[in-house]
Amino acid sequence: MQLRSARLDEVELELVEPFETSFGIERHRRFLLLRLETDDGLEGYGECVAATEPLYSSETVATAREMIHGRFLPELLRADSLDPAQFLASTARYRGHRMAKSAVETALVDLAARAKGQSVSEYLGGRRRRVEVGVSVGIQPTIEQLVRRVGKYLEDGYRRIKLKVRPGWDAVPVRAVRRAYPDIEIWVDANQAYPPAAVERIRRWAVRERVAQVEQAFPERAIRAHAELARGAPFRVCLDESIVDAMSLEDALAAGAVTSLNVKAGRVGGLLTSRALAERARRARIPAWVGGMLESGIGRAHNVHLASLAPFTLPADLSASDRYYREDIAEPPFVLGPGSTLEVPKGPGIGVEFSERGRRRALKKSWTLLR
Numbered sequence: 261m262q263l264r265s266a267r268l269d270e271v272e273l274e275l276v277e278p279f280e281t282s283f284g285i286e287r288h289r290r291f292l293l294l295r296l297e298t299d300d301g302l303e304g305y306g307e308c309v310a311a312t313e314p315l316y317s318s319e320t321v322a323t324a325r326e327m328i329h330g331r332f333l334p335e336l337l338r339a340d341s342l343d344p345a346q347f348l349a350s351t352a353r354y355r356g357h358r359m360a361k362s363a364v365e366t367a368l369v370d371l372a373a374r375a376k377g378q379s380v381s382e383y384l385g386g387r388r389r390r391v392e393v394g395v396s397v398g399i400q401p402t403i404e405q406l407v408r409r410v411g412k413y414l415e416d417g418y419r420r421i422k423l424k425v426r427p428g429w430d431a432v433p434v435r436a437v438r439r440a441y442p443d444i445e446i447w448v449d450a451n452q453a454y455p456p457a458a459v460e461r462i463r464r465w466a467v468r469e470r471v472a473q474v475e476q477a478f479p480e481r482a483i484r485a486h487a488e489l490a491r492g493a494p495f496r497v498c499l500d501e502s503i504v505d506a507m508s509l510e511d512a513l514a515a516g517a518v519t520s521l522n523v524k525a526g527r528v529g530g531l532l533t534s535r536a537l538a539e540r541a542r543r544a545r546i547p548a549w550v551g552g553m554l555e556s557g558i559g560r561a562h563n564v565h566l567a568s569l570a571p572f573t574l575p576a577d578l579s580a581s582d583r584y585y586r587e588d589i590a591e592p593p594f595v596l597g598p599g600s601t602l603e604v605p606k607g608p609g610i611g612v613e614f615s616e617r618g619r620r621r622a623l624k625k626s627w628t629l630l631r
């Protein structure tokens with residue numbers, strides 16, 4: 261199997277509503293989509309989660325385009341193997357750029373699964389037919405709007421609610437949600453917004469409001485602060501941005517800084533590494549779960565397949581399609597099912613179709629490379 265062509269699209273989709281985190285507000289999402297085609301007509305799709313601004317991570321659409329278009333695709337078009345693990349090995353010499361690598365690796369996994377007549381889930385060894393999901397609620401203009409927004413998601417059927425927090429938007433809004441909904445499972449995610457000195461303050465309100473999990477409270481390198489927060493805590497301390505590979509996970513485990521692992525294919529360089537990290541977490545007896553990066557239906561499909569693997573035991577940050585974009589670029593949409601779940605597409609491959617109409621509407625630029 262060899263590649264015949266690779267097409268990289270830069271697209272922009274409009275969010276149903278603005279999404280605010282500790283680093284800013286997003287109204288649109290501009291990102292890269294990759295389509296690979298082999299000489300025997302198989303297709304594979306991947307999405308790059310890098311944003312236009314280097315706020316969640318140092319990668320951007322521009323750096324990812326440079327790596328994918330300038331290096332990875334020319335090498336792949338010359339390569340005699342399309343094996344995803346081989347691709348990771350041959351690009352290991354390039355430091356970082358994990359989101360760019362993940363876009364290519366996920367497309368190669370899609371191709372490899374289709375070549376075997378399997379879904380991505382089956383290819384990776386997943387068994388679940390449905391995956392449990394929750395919703396991530398951005399910072400809202402007012403506390404009343406936050407409580408109403410949470411109420412709407414609970415009505416829709418989401419069971420686990422994750423609230424984005426930052427200094428100045430934490431104890432009071434979390435208490436308001438807890439008072440309005442005394443029995444729900446609440447997680448919080450600070451996206452690195454607190455200084456290490458905030459350990460005791462965070463612990464106080466998290467314990468008082470019976471928060472089940474505190475995610476990435478401190479900067480990604482602040483492993484010791486996360487370990488202090490985790491010591492004796494009745495809540496889980498989850499790491500997201502801090503864990504970018506096997507070594508960072510080993511160090512965090514050794515330090516006692518991680519008692520729940522958020523896994524994102526984009527952050528760690530693909531689905532194979534995601535699976536390995538989740539298996540390592542299971543051996544360490546800590547739960548893993550699949551995080552989200554406001555993916556379109558293409559990236560979300562990859563995430564849902566990933567979440568079908570056994571080590572992912574907590575609900576994923578993957579909501580139904582109508583929660584994200586006015587018009588998605590993949591069909592059919594993901595719909596929230598019984599027990600706060602999404603169905604794992606049957607395949608082959610990712611099991612969702614690229615919508616040509618959606619692509620035409622969203623397309624900003626496109627590059628095609630031929631063998």
Ligand SMILES: [Mg+2]
Pocket residue numbers: 449451475476500501522551
């Ligand atoms: Mg997070």
